[in-house]
Amino acid sequence: MSSTALLDKSDPPAAGAPPEDRKPRRNFTPWVLLLPGLLWLILFFLVPILTSVSASVQTGNFDDGFKLTWHWANYVDAVKPYWRQYLHSGIFSVATTVLCLALGYPVAYFIAFKGGKWKSLLMALVIVPSFTSFLIRTIAWKTILADNGFVVRILNDLYILKITSKLGITVGTHVLASPGAVVCGMVYNFLPFMILPLYTSLEKIDPRLLEAGNDLYCGTFQTWRRITLPLSMPGVIGGTLLTFIPAIGDYINAQLLGNANTGVVGQSIENLFLRKTDGYPVGSAMSVIMMVGTLVLVMMYIRKAGTEDLI
Template structure:
């Protein structure tokens, strides 16, 4: 008895798999930015770190001797300047936020067809030189000016003098003048991110809050503020980071008792023949301290939308 066996099914030949071609376009587009950051960011930082552990002077040259005592001098001898830089920048950030939020809120929700013009009015003063804008505050806060006359009439200068923020009946050459200049110069950096964040909020959410019998303040606290937090965080960072390193306002509007880190670094770099290493150490300490504060702030704020 014969049995029939089925013929094996033909095996399909598969074409050899082709390796996907690597797309180099993103890397080519990224290359100019990487080169820029390497030349103007990474190299200066490494140079500062290297200079911070050197010894010598301008005449004989500086040598890398791993002199870590420069950091001890940078921290122990200039504690007052670090304190001033931190306090002035924090107060500036808080005041800018308090002033910028209502402005950004009004432009975003009440500006209507005037939004572009209102934002232009916020940005246009920044087209003027930072130095000129700071010098202008010497005229605004002059002893014979309207601001000082009004403050004297309201007897507010007695309070600020008691707190150590002004000197007698003068506002110039005081911590208050320094903060005023910093707030004016950095206020647009707070308004712009806040406006961008607020403009993304759907106005119908406010109407829904009103329909649910929420007061305007409760609607702002429960809806607007949480949704605008990326703008709050971004605006405060864009204000705090340049403010903590600023020294022009302290130099032009302050006095010898309001010196900040930037002024001391300038003195060490330009006016002392052997101050370059300690000045570099101060710069490194300032960068690391600012980075720690910023990263802690972002972590505590928990705003992933910033990234």
């Protein structure tokens, strides 16, 4: 019996209706399954964004209340006095992303190709620190980078701090309360976000491709450049995005490990929201600028890097 006959038998037309008038049944199951996720996005993503946009063009204070007056000058007030904070946020997030990639790629490569039966344990060691509070992990770096700690002592003995101080990375013979300390804390906190997608991408590479490269007289570096790196690019793109996006909005590391000259946008937003009675509109404007700016940068990066292999 043909497939058409089976279809006609399983879905007979209504009585008296010609076969060509049959209407396909609508399947609402996908929509029902999507409903919880859609509600979650509406309540906790769309509504907060619209609230921030609305608050960014309001005027008033806590005592008299805020009113929607379409005061677009709030965006000017959110940029001019805080341009250094935007600059610091951009520099710290880019530096964190680059360092995480430089440190995370060799780790992911080793686990994927050399880990053997220890792969699961090694990946667990990468993830386990994330089980501790983000705040506690950042505070721990105050002890690690303390002036009387072994890290600063070794850097001083090697005269490295003299070089980093001239470059503006550290301050004198101190590592704490410096841009370098902020970046160190951010790299430590966000490194797992880089390693995980890199490992997933490298794990999918067929080892026989690397053997073929060696058979074709490619050296280790050439094999990595021509085979491993192109095939691992989805992990590189995913890892850089997962690192850059939270890093550009982070302010805990700058607040605990930095100084008055390393302020970032998040600190200014917190100050406007919590310590000024009329700071809500300008703080909301800064939040909107950060969201839109980050979205534009990410879209440009994705368009340049390509997204066909990200799934």
